[in-house]
Amino acid sequence: MGTGTPGARADAQLLWDFQQMGHTPRPCSVAVGLGSHDLGVADVAVGLYRQGLAPVIVFTGATSPTTRERMPRGEAEHYRERAVESGVPEDAVLVEPRARNTGENIRFSRELLAERGIDVASVLLVSKPYEERRAYATARKLWPDVEVVCASSPMTLAEYADSIQDARLVLDMLVGAVQRLMVYPAQGFMVTTDIPRPVVVAFERLRDQGFTSRLVAP
Structure with a gap:
């Protein structure tokens, strides 16, 4: 470095x-991958799915100045493509394409899951490694009725x-x-x-x- x-x-x-929360991943109702410039977030969510720790993944994120050229179809869509290419069934991946900040990531994912009739008691919240605590604090405020377990690339x-x-x-x-x-x-x-x-x-x-x-x- x-x-x-x-x-x-x-x-x-x-x-x-x-920023590291030190959580141990465990089975949860859903995994939510927070959009960013880092496709590693999608890879971590795929790994959690393969371990049987979440039956469905939500990828959330539009674009930002950091990702506009790298992910022109939107962060969540590029994450979805990565997951499907990695073998996750298409029907196990939901896309939330509008969120432009962490608060919207949480709110819009929560709304999408409610619309799909998916009951959520716990969330595997997947972020970049240096934003675990920020993501956790946001989710505790905006989704207080679920248990939040943070995960990121172990790097x-x-x-x-x-x-x-x-x-x-x-x-x-x-x-x-x-x-x-x-x-x-x-x-x-x-x-x-x-x-x-x-x-x-x-x-x-x-x-x-x-x-x-x-x-x-x-």
Whole structure:
């Protein structure tokens, strides 16, 4: 991982570790794959399906500036194609193509499952590794009556940055994900998360070093 000083890389590692929820995947009513630039999310959802941990997968996501060229048909549709190519039956995959943020991912997936008459008591929530905690906090706010089990690719920070081939983007995303944990609860988008002081300090250092492209207005 070649971006930044050793101190910046250490701070990034702290944010990465904090985002990991440490959940053990278990059988749930449904797996929900949150759309993004990372097809690894679809691969993790496929793996969970193959293990018999979810009978149906929902892929949710429209496009964003990050994915418009890479996934012109929409994130959820590209995820669906990946899953079907990997052997998941088409009738086991639902597509939610409108969501443009994590809150909409949760709300629209919940609505789609209700429309299909699928009872949901628990959700395997599949995200990028550095957004597990953010996804969890959002789901707890917007889907409070289900149990949420987080899952993501089992990769180190260095491995993930190498796989994306854009270490700068990963650091920017890490900083943005932690900032959302700070500001979104007051806006009603997620539950409040206790953020340890060392994580806050690491976030502030990276922000001040210019890893800011994924910050939102407070």
